Amino acid sequence: xxxxxxxxxxxxxxxxxxxxxxxxxxxxxxxxxxxxxxxxxxxxxxxxxxxxxxxxxxxxxxxxxxxxxxxxxxxxxxxxxxxxxxxxxxxxxxxxxxxxxxxxxxxxxxxxxxxxxxxxxxxxxxxxxxxxxxxxxxxxxxxxxxxxxxxxxxxxxxxxxxxxxxxxxxxxxxxxxxxxxxxxxxxxxxxxxxxxxxxxxxxxxxxx
Amino acid sequence: xxxxxxxxxxxxxxxxxxxxxxxxxxxxxxxxxxxxxxxxxxxxxxxxxxxxxxxxxxxxxxxxxxxxxxxxxxxxxxxxxxxxxxxxxxxxxxxxxxxxxxxxxxxxxxxxxxxxxxxxxxxxxxxxxxxxxxxxxxxxxxxxxxxxxxxxxxxxxxxxxxxxxxxxxxxxxxxxxxxxxxxxxxxxxxxxxxxxxxxxxxxxxxxxxxxxxxxxxxxxxxxxxxxxxxxxxxxxxxxxxxxxxxxxxxxxxxxxxxxxxxxxxxxxxxxxxxxxxxxxxxxxxxxxxxxxxxxxxxxxxxxxxxxxxxxxxxxxxxxxxxxxxxxxxxxxxxxxxxxxxxxxxxxxxxxxxxxxxxxxxxxxxxxxxxxxxxxxxxxxxxxxxxxxxx
Numbered sequence: 001x002x003x004x005x006x007x008x009x010x011x012x013x014x015x016x017x018x019x020x021x022x023x024x025x026x027x028x029x030x031x032x033x034x035x036x037x038x039x040x041x042x043x044x045x046x047x048x049x050x051x052x053x054x055x056x057x058x059x060x061x062x063x064x065x066x067x068x069x070x071x072x073x074x075x076x077x078x079x080x081x082x083x084x085x086x087x088x089x090x091x092x093x094x095x096x097x098x099x100x101x102x103x104x105x106x107x108x109x110x111x112x113x114x115x116x117x118x119x120x121x122x123x124x125x126x127x128x129x130x131x132x133x134x135x136x137x138x139x140x141x142x143x144x145x146x147x148x149x150x151x152x153x154x155x156x157x158x159x160x161x162x163x164x165x166x167x168x169x170x171x172x173x174x175x176x177x178x179x180x181x182x183x184x185x186x187x188x189x190x191x192x193x194x195x196x197x198x199x200x201x202x203x204x205x206x207x208x
Numbered sequence: 209x210x211x212x213x214x215x216x217x218x219x220x221x222x223x224x225x226x227x228x229x230x231x232x233x234x235x236x237x238x239x240x241x242x243x244x245x246x247x248x249x250x251x252x253x254x255x256x257x258x259x260x261x262x263x264x265x266x267x268x269x270x271x272x273x274x275x276x277x278x279x280x281x282x283x284x285x286x287x288x289x290x291x292x293x294x295x296x297x298x299x300x301x302x303x304x305x306x307x308x309x310x311x312x313x314x315x316x317x318x319x320x321x322x323x324x325x326x327x328x329x330x331x332x333x334x335x336x337x338x339x340x341x342x343x344x345x346x347x348x349x350x351x352x353x354x355x356x357x358x359x360x361x362x363x364x365x366x367x368x369x370x371x372x373x374x375x376x377x378x379x380x381x382x383x384x385x386x387x388x389x390x391x392x393x394x395x396x397x398x399x400x401x402x403x404x405x406x407x408x409x410x411x412x413x414x415x416x417x418x419x420x421x422x423x424x425x426x427x428x429x430x431x432x433x434x435x436x437x438x439x440x441x442x443x444x445x446x447x448x449x450x451x452x453x454x455x456x457x458x459x460x461x462x463x464x465x466x467x468x469x470x471x472x473x474x475x476x477x478x479x480x481x482x483x484x485x486x487x488x489x490x491x492x493x494x495x496x497x498x499x500x501x502x503x504x505x506x507x508x509x510x511x512x513x514x515x516x517x518x519x520x521x522x523x524x525x526x527x528x529x530x531x532x533x534x535x536x537x538x539x540x541x542x543x544x545x546x547x548x549x550x551x552x553x554x555x556x557x558x559x560x561x562x563x564x565x566x567x568x569x570x571x572x573x574x575x576x577x578x579x580x581x582x583x584x585x586x587x588x589x590x591x592x593x594x595x596x597x598x
Contacts, residue, residue, distance in 0.1 A: 064591035
């Protein structure tokens, strides 16, 4: 089960292992395109990325990726239904103003969605708040409250409830424990909401 | 576009190049233009750099803008001080790498830099065409370029690249000959001229036509409408810059004086700059060509062409992979116009990359040394080349 492709971050390795070779992928907030580059090279995936930051967009295009500069909330609106096999939102959900809208768009333009985010109910976050009485700062959420791009705090449990309320299915779920820059990590099976630093979810539309 | 002819900062150059001529559409096989008239013979001036590979898959076409020519890179002789207009982008190891690609740049139909235009001799009268030259379109320019490509034995073009009016030709290529174009790089351009752009062009044309020397386009044996053309160029230069770049470049600084002259001399640096650009331009450009090319650009509208009525339908013909680039301070072809075509490409499931480059220099940014643009183009071309070679 453990992916071996150690050239990319561990959470991205998990995502990559879920993507069928030869499929068509849209990466939202793709950064410098590490995942897309990996998928293109190793999985013969046709991919497009959307990224807001000009420097990162340029980096992607320079390394031979197809990437559009723009706001993911707006850019997703242009695509026809089922334009992609997978739409990936990696480590960005916590920065989205209208997550429900975006996830619905993802599942309109893609057959499947992949969503990952840092788990706010990790024990270290709980402990910090309890002991210091201040907004927690962790390796996964490293910003002070006043200069963070992360406008939402999400626990693994919250995302499951969000799926029921928004009306989509969680098809697959992996909780992991890793340092953001580490190429390796562990899959957490017991007390995941307490012990996992990240959650990775494969989502789809509700059947019927 | 302005003239920013600059040497490469690392001294790299494709070296000595040669201007070539291709004549086709000789009567009775004249070229039929979009307005229904026939034109022939037609000559295109062109230059090529690099080597066409054995499977003829590495051809890159460069499209020049309003006042450009076929001389994109290199020099004509050892003593030639001025390299081509895109020397910073075209050459060994550069954004458009002459070591890897076979590059063709031709002067557009209607221009005055060696290709057939209003200043050419009308074979029927033995005199310059003047206004007897038919009003050509961007589509006609591209049709002529296609004849050249056929002549060179190139069936598929790896990439069509150009900015501004050159970008209009790039888009036209993608819709007119979709099966020929593997990829395209439209820079600082638009799917149709806006009212603002048409307005600037019209004022520029009026300046030429108001010059008594213009004489309804018949001036080739006498004094030329230099004053009108100079004013037209001055207007152009305002549109190529931006509020920001003019503040940086000139501000309210005075030219060679410490106080106002209290007459109508060029007090301000910006006035002096525009006058200089205008007077320099008339030495090398034909006023009638200015009229014809700007009109062709104003007529350009992808949504009207191909009976589509919508940009999405227009791009349904396209098959190329696109790299669309705009610049933040470009007010002649602002980013929203590039985004409109990107949107239409997305709706057609086309492979499109888009980058808006932060630049203070207005529309002209695409001609100025810009490492970002160079790297983008280099990466994109390498990718499409590798994907095609596979």
